[in-house]
Amino acid sequence: MITIKEYSKPKNIDEAYDLLLEKKNNMLFGGGAFIRMGSKNIATAIDLSDAGLNYIVEEDKLIRIGAMTTFGDIEHSLLLKENYRDMLSKSIREIVGIQLRNIVTVGGTVYSRYGFSDFLTGLLALDTTVNLYKQGSIPLEEFLRKGSKERDILESISIEKDNRKGTFLSMRNSKGDYAILNVAISAIDGKYRIAVGARPRTATLALESMNYLNGVGRELSSEDILKAAKIASEELVFGTNTRGSSAYRKQICYVLIKQGLKEVLDYED
Numbered sequence: 001m002i003t004i005k006e007y008s009k010p011k012n013i014d015e016a017y018d019l020l021l022e023k024k025n026n027m028l029f030g031g032g033a034f035i036r037m038g039s040k041n042i043a044t045a046i047d048l049s050d051a052g053l054n055y056i057v058e059e060d061k062l063i064r065i066g067a068m069t070t071f072g073d074i075e076h077s078l079l080l081k082e083n084y085r086d087m088l089s090k091s092i093r094e095i096v097g098i099q100l101r102n103i104v105t106v107g108g109t110v111y112s113r114y115g116f117s118d119f120l121t122g123l124l125a126l127d128t129t130v131n132l133y134k135q136g137s138i139p140l141e142e143f144l145r146k147g148s149k150e151r152d153i154l155e156s157i158s159i160e161k162d163n164r165k166g167t168f169l170s171m172r173n174s175k176g177d178y179a180i181l182n183v184a185i186s187a188i189d190g191k192y193r194i195a196v197g198a199r200p201r202t203a204t205l206a207l208e209s210m211n212y213l214n215g216v217g218r219e220l221s222s223e224d225i226l227k228a229a230k231i232a233s234e235e236l237v238f239g240t241n242t243r244g245s246s247a248y249r250k251q252i253c254y255v256l257i258k259q260g261l262k263e264v265l266d267y268e269d
């Protein structure tokens, strides 16, 4: 159960940040869906819904997505579809149901670096930057490795508009459950990015596999695809939990990367 003493709805991010630092147990609320699953005594709940952080906008070279944008907004955004096909909507459309997706936010998801996250894996295969109110902009890859050095607010994320083609795949025991493993792959000018998440650790890039593919220098053959899938499944560390063993995840990784690379190659034709 959570208990909340005070409730505040700041009008902008400056106000929200001041409130956050006022007390150790003041807490930011995105959609609040994950907070509600735990148990906490909260002094002031800082609801970000009036702080002007719900937007998906196109800038010169990037798309910027505000922290309070919901997964429902991502799923239906034509701007994201135009730029990244259905890669990002695919990464979230299996998450529970429409009601939940219309509540949960980009900020709550990215800042928390959940290991099971599907959306983070999709973002990692794109060229994504995390924009924090205090610490400034950090590439997503670095943010996932190091986290936030101090209490901060995720203001937005920005994704490079580079015409990358990408896909997202996941394996679940049943619809609505957390993924046993998820994979996102993108390609631009023969250069590939492969992200693997729900290992069950936080999403990471399969760097050796990417190096192999990026060194091929010609159209990928079926053998290249199998080799890249094998390298990735051997270089990454997988764990065991109630959803699957590390050995099972390794096998799934091989299969999803093989399938994902084929999909991306089909896009490029």
Ligand SMILES: Cc1cc2nc3c(=O)[nH]c(=O)nc-3n(C[C@H](O)[C@H](O)[C@H](O)COP(=O)(O)OP(=O)(O)OC[C@H]3O[C@@H](n4cnc5c(N)ncnc54)[C@H](O)[C@@H]3O)c2cc1C
Binding pocket: 027, 028, 029, 030, 031, 032, 033, 034, 035, 036, 037, 048, 067, 094, 095, 096, 103, 104, 105, 106, 107, 108, 109, 111, 112, 114, 116, 117, 118, 119, 152, 153, 154, 155, 176, 177, 178, 179
């Ligand atoms: C029942 C259930 C099932 C789920 N299944 C899946 C799944 O299968 N796959 C998947 O990928 N995800 C899943 N999720 C997670 C979901 O997709 C969101 O990632 C999660 O709920 C966090 O979003 P939120 O808006 O609810 O965050 P909140 O609950 O509001 O916040 C989560 C944390 O982030 C902090 N926070 C919120 N906003 C900010 C901000 N702007 N800056 C800094 N910190 C912030 C909060 O203080 C809190 O610590 C599931 C969630 C639930 C509740």
